[in-house]
Amino acid sequence: MDDLTREAHLESLQAAAEGPQHSCELRERCRVQACLLGLAAVVPFATGAWLLWANHVFAHSILVWGPAWLLIAAAGAGLAIAWALGRRHGSVVLALTPDTIAFANSPAPAPLHSFSELFVDQRHLHSTLAFTVYAPTGAPALRPRCYRSLAAPHAWPIAGGLQIKLWYVCLTLDGEPLDHQQVAYLIHDYIEAAQARRTLGQLFPGVQRLGEVRHSTGQ
Incomplete structure (x- = not known):
């Protein structure tokens, strides 16, 4: 790698390291879906009864x-899911800082x-996030999911711990809904900036802040 290539690589790392500098919380919004599902469950329950x-x-x-009890059972399942979604509404799905991420x-x-x-x-009724774990660091610790996990946006490891997965209905930031592309770009910016700062820290072990990197490289 020649000097020009190294300089260009360093500049790209510095630009990426300037990513988001604030903390934020992505919350679940699913109250409407819970209400609609609850109302829809009333029909088979009334029919079965x-x-x-x-x-x-x-x-x-x-x-x-047989058909009557099947309708009532389906209605009961629908009401249970609606109750779980109602409990899930407003929960913090992801808490992001410039350097850390916390799952529910x-x-x-x-x-x-x-x-x-x-x-x-992105699916019709929900979306799924899958984080690929950087192998040398290993998967972060997560509390095991339980039977109540439908009512909370819990994440879980897959692929032998090489990925962390979670699903959501609709994520909001400061009360505003985000589409799946906005969610992807937002989280990607945080991850990219953290990776860039880590790489810069390995290149310049004594540097703790981005401004010191610029000073040490004469920029």
Whole structure:
């Protein structure tokens, strides 16, 4: 690598290291979805209950019981999911600082430079975030998910701990909803800046701040 290439690489690292300098919280917004799902569950519940009543009063047929109880069970599942989404609404999905990231079930914030890539998979009803773990650092510690995890935006390791995954309905920043591209760009900027600062710290071990890097390189 010649001097011009090294200088260009250093300048790109310095530019990337100037990334976001503030902390932020990405919160879940899913109250509307919870209400709609709860209202939708009322229909099969009412239908199943009416079938049971009508069968008891008029038909007395065992063949009606199965469909009726299936409708009621489906309604119960829908109401349970709606309740979980209602509990999930407003939860902090990700807490970002210039140097760390915290998941909902993180016992402590993890260094942002622990991650190298981010993937966003948008579906019709929800989106998924997958963080690729930087192998030398290893996956950050996460509390195990439990049966209540639907009501909280917990993350979980996959691929033998090489990725951290979580799903969400809609993320907001300062109350404003973000689309999947805005989410990807925002988190990517934090990760890229942290990786650049880490690389600069390895190149200049005595430098603690970006301004000192510029001074030490004569810029």
